[in-house]
Amino acid sequence: MKRSHPLKLRLRTWLRLAALAAAIVAVSGLLAACADPQATNTTAADAKKETKDTKAKQMAKRLTGAELYAINCNRCHAERYPTEFTPPQWKTVLTHMRVRANLPATQAREILKYLQEESGS
Amino acid sequence: MKIPSLIHGILAAACVMGAALPQPAPAQVSADDFNALKKMVEQLGDKVQKLEQTHEQDQKAHEQDQQVIEQLQKQLGETKTAITNAQQTADSVAKVQSAYPVVNASQGPMHNFTIVGDAEADFGKSAGQHSAFALADFAPIFLFRASDNVLVEAGFDTILNNNVDQNGNRAPGSSTSFSMSFGQLDYLLNDYVTVVAGDMLLPLGTYSERGAGWLNKIPDDPLVRGVLPGSGVGVQLRGAVPVGESGQMVTYSVYGVNGPSSGFSNSVANASALDLGGNVGDTPNWHADPSGGGRIGWFYPWAPHHDLELGVSGQTGSWSDNGSHIWSAGVVDAALHLGPNFELKGEYIQTRYGSDDLGQLDPHGWWAQAGYKLAGLNLDLPYINNIELVSRFDCENDGQGTKTDRYTAGYVYYFSNTLYFKGDYEWLHSRGPGALPENSFVFQLSYGF
Numbered sequence: 001m002k003r004s005h006p007l008k009l010r011l012r013t014w015l016r017l018a019a020l021a022a023a024i025v026a027v028s029g030l031l032a033a034c035a036d037p038q039a040t041n042t043t044a045a046d047a048k049k050e051t052k053d054t055k056a057k058q059m060a061k062r063l064t065g066a067e068l069y070a071i072n073c074n075r076c077h078a079e080r081y082p083t084e085f086t087p088p089q090w091k092t093v094l095t096h097m098r099v100r101a102n103l104p105a106t107q108a109r110e111i112l113k114y115l116q117e118e119s120g121s
Numbered sequence: 122m123k124i125p126s127l128i129h130g131i132l133a134a135a136c137v138m139g140a141a142l143p144q145p146a147p148a149q150v151s152a153d154d155f156n157a158l159k160k161m162v163e164q165l166g167d168k169v170q171k172l173e174q175t176h177e178q179d180q181k182a183h184e185q186d187q188q189v190i191e192q193l194q195k196q197l198g199e200t201k202t203a204i205t206n207a208q209q210t211a212d213s214v215a216k217v218q219s220a221y222p223v224v225n226a227s228q229g230p231m232h233n234f235t236i237v238g239d240a241e242a243d244f245g246k247s248a249g250q251h252s253a254f255a256l257a258d259f260a261p262i263f264l265f266r267a268s269d270n271v272l273v274e275a276g277f278d279t280i281l282n283n284n285v286d287q288n289g290n291r292a293p294g295s296s297t298s299f300s301m302s303f304g305q306l307d308y309l310l311n312d313y314v315t316v317v318a319g320d321m322l323l324p325l326g327t328y329s330e331r332g333a334g335w336l337n338k339i340p341d342d343p344l345v346r347g348v349l350p351g352s353g354v355g356v357q358l359r360g361a362v363p364v365g366e367s368g369q370m371v372t373y374s375v376y377g378v379n380g381p382s383s384g385f386s387n388s389v390a391n392a393s394a395l396d397l398g399g400n401v402g403d404t405p406n407w408h409a410d411p412s413g414g415g416r417i418g419w420f421y422p423w424a425p426h427h428d429l430e431l432g433v434s435g436q437t438g439s440w441s442d443n444g445s446h447i448w449s450a451g452v453v454d455a456a457l458h459l460g461p462n463f464e465l466k467g468e469y470i471q472t473r474y475g476s477d478d479l480g481q482l483d484p485h486g487w488w489a490q491a492g493y494k495l496a497g498l499n500l501d502l503p504y505i506n507n508i509e510l511v512s513r514f515d516c517e518n519d520g521q522g523t524k525t526d527r528y529t530a531g532y533v534y535y536f537s538n539t540l541y542f543k544g545d546y547e548w549l550h551s552r553g554p555g556a557l558p559e560n561s562f563v564f565q566l567s568y569g570f
Contacts, residue, residue, distance in 0.1 A: 017377040017413050024358050024375060028313035062366040070425035071368045075458055076331045077569065078538040085235075092235040092266040095307070096274055098315070100330060102372035102418070104363040105312035 065114025068107045076101065082118035090115045233266035238276065238570060239335030245563030255563070257281045258334060260302070275304035303352050317357040317376075320401065324359070324374040324416040325349050325434050326452040326468040335569030338492055338509065338533050339545055344517040344525055344557075345486030348472050349450055350397040353378030355411065372418040374434075380412025381440040381448050390441035392476035392521060395448065412438025412448070426461040430454075446475035462497030462509075466490055472520075479521065488515035492533075509533040511545070523553030539569045 063071075073079055085093060090112060098108040150158075238261035246252035262276040279299050284292040305319035322329045329351045332342060355378030361370045383389075384396035400408065414436030422428035432454040440448035449472065456466035467489035475481050490513040496506040513529040531545030543565045551557040 012410075017375075017411075020375055021356075021358050024373075025310065025314055028311055028360065063368055067425055068368060071422045071428065074426060074461065075428060075430070075456065075464075077336050078535070080538060088233065089235045092233055092264050092272070093237065095266055095272045095309070096237070096262075096264050098309070099272065099307045099317065099359070102359060102361045102370075102374070104361040104370050105309075106363060107368065107370075 063107075063110070065110040065112075065117075069111045069114055072101065072103055072107065072111065073097070082115045083120050085115075085119065086121045087116040087119050090119060235264045235266075236261050236570075237264065238262045239333055239567060240570075241334040241340070241565055241567045243340060243563055243565045245340075245561060247561040248559040250558070256565075260334060270309040272307040272309075273305075274307065276302040278302055313360045313362060315359050317359060318355075320352055320354050321357055321376065321378070323350060323353050323376070323378070323414065323436065324357075325414065325436060325450060326416075326454040326470065327418075327430075327432060327456070327466075328454075328468060333569075334565075335539070335541070335567050338511045338543065339490065339513055339529055339531060340543055340563050340565040340567075341547075343468070343486075343488035343490075343513070343515040344527060345468075345470050345484075345488060345515060348397075348470060348484040348486070348517070348519070349452070350381060352398065353380060353412070354401045355379060368420075368422045370420050372420065372432075373415065374417075375413075375415040377411050377413050378436075378438075380408075380436070380438040382408055383440065383442045390443065390446050390476055391478040392474075392482055395440060395474060395476075397448075408439055408442045408444055410439050410444060412436050414438075414450075416452075418454075426458055428456075428458050430456040440474055445477075448472070448474040460497065462494040464490075464492045482520035484518060484520035486515065486517035488513060507535045509535070519553075519555060521553075521555070523551070523555035525549060525551040525557055541565075541567045543567060 069079065082090075094108055094112040094115070097103060098105065103111070238259075240260065241256060241258045243254065243256035244252070245255045257280065259279040260276065262274060265273045267273060277299060279297065281295060281297050284294045284296055286292045301320060303320050303322045305317050305321050308316040308318075310316055324330060326349075328343070328346055329349070332346075334340070353376070355376055357374060357376035359372075359374040359376075361372040363370045379400035381395060381397045382399035383394040384399055414434065416432055416434030418430060418432035420428065420430045433452070434454070435449070435451040437447060437449040440446055451471045452468055454466075454468040456464070458464050467487065469485075469487040471483070471485040473481065473483050490511065492509050492511045494506075494509040498505075500506065509532065511529075511531050511533060514527070515529075516524070516526045518524050526549070528548045529545050531543060534542040536542065544562070545564075546562045547560060549557055549559050549561070551559070
């Protein structure tokens with residue numbers, strides 16, 4: 001059986017992965033646009049931030065940051081006290097945990113808000 | 122009687138003088154004078170009337186001025202209140218700004234730099250070995266948040282070991298190993314996609330991403346995790362999509378990495394040459410095509426501390442340097458929490474790879490671990506309440522004739538939420554050419570920071 005040239009193999013594999021990545025990015029862009037209609041109409045950072053804040057407030061009515069913290073964080077490790085880090089540190093730590101634990105962005109923001117407010121700093 | 126006489130004399134003299142003085146003449150006013158006076162009086166009356174009118178107008182003006190003054194005073198009060206509020210707001214903003222300082226050049230690059238991680242010290246004994254302090258591990262994770270969307274992170278393991286020779290026999294002295302467990306750049310593209318590049322912990326199951334010493338309730342890893350690479354160099358897209366409003370979510374990871382390689386020769390791909398963590402660089406690049414993999418998971422919480430997580434993951438790609446053999450893996454993982462005190466989790470792992478000498482091999486195995494915190498018994502015993510009982514069963518078939526079953530029972534004592542003291546006893550039943558030592562125990566002091 002004739003084998004493909006290694007370069008072709010590598011190219012083919014990377015092309016498949018690139019196509020999959022492009023599809024994911026495209027779908028996520030659509031999701032983001034659907035969830036944030038103003039994003040398609042304006043590029044102003046303030047407008048996006050305001051929309052996100054509004055969403056966060058709506059989310060807070062459903063599950064508080066404390067509840068989301070208990071749901072998401074305690075399943076892997078004992079809960080850390082909010083006072084263990086400063087607000088800027090919490091932002092860094094939550095960015096890390098959002099990536100590591102695959103936390104949805106909206107929930108990560110609510111948890112961060114809770115931890116920063118309760119940090120005592 | 123002299124005084125009355127004097128009074129009578131004075132009265133008599135006064136009467137005489139009064140009679141002698143001339144009487145005043147009666148006033149005589151002419152008509153002209155009368156008219157002039159009358160006219161003057163009328164003019165004065167007119168003036169008085171005008172003055173009264175002027176006075177009334179002045180009073181009205183005064184009242185209006187008073188009203189204007191009152192309004193101005195009211196406005197002044199409102200202005201003062203607004204100023205006070207503005208000052209309070211400014212003070213609050215100043216406090217907030219001091220709590221969340223904006224990054225600028227004067228604050229330097231250390232502002233968003235944070236260190237987390239864990240440290241462990243072990244004491245244990247394996248069959249045929251002396252008991253000893255076995256491990257000192259310092260595993261910091263350096264986090265640098267370059268912006269709201271960019272995080273650079275790297276984890277390291279610093280471990281002290283006894284020296285051994287190439288055959289595993291004792292050698293004098295000790296050495297310290299310093300290795301990078303992961304080093305990656307995270308770019309938060311949007312709410313649903315994070316791009317990760319670098320040396321990444323691979324999402325084959327959940328253990329490698331959630332198995333740090335501080336997170337792991339049993340000091341050692343499940344045996345079967347040894348058939349999987351822990352990390353890989355490449356690019357990954359990952360994220361989560363919330364489902365509904367109860368915290369439920371679907372998570373995903375898709376990645377391309379260099380993948381395993383053959384550790385010895387470019388031409389021979391014997392089974393023993395499989396190097397799972399091998400291909401990490403471009404110079405030299407050990408083989409032609411990369412591996413692709415990913416994981417999709419579903420997380421369903423129905424209350425805080427009550428949740429179920431299921432995941433399926435896999436990876437495939439060439440492992441031999443000449444590209445003649447494929448290495449593939451599939452993992453099914455699950456985790457269940459029933460309240461804050463009970464946890465059950467595990468993974469089933471199946472791998473497969475071809476080799477020149479042994480043909481196709483299928484290393485596989487599974488593990489399940491349960492934990493119960495005695496605080497759930499609601500006993501009024503603080504020391505007992507700090508204990509979690511843990512147990513695990515894990516088994517591994519290395520695909521080359523060695524099979525191992527291991528039963529582990531132990532505990533975790535929580536001094537705090539970050540300081541644990543763990544102890545476990547392990548019963549091993551291992552058979553085959555690569556059989557492992559039998560029973561062992563291990564104690565571990567672990568601290569997460």
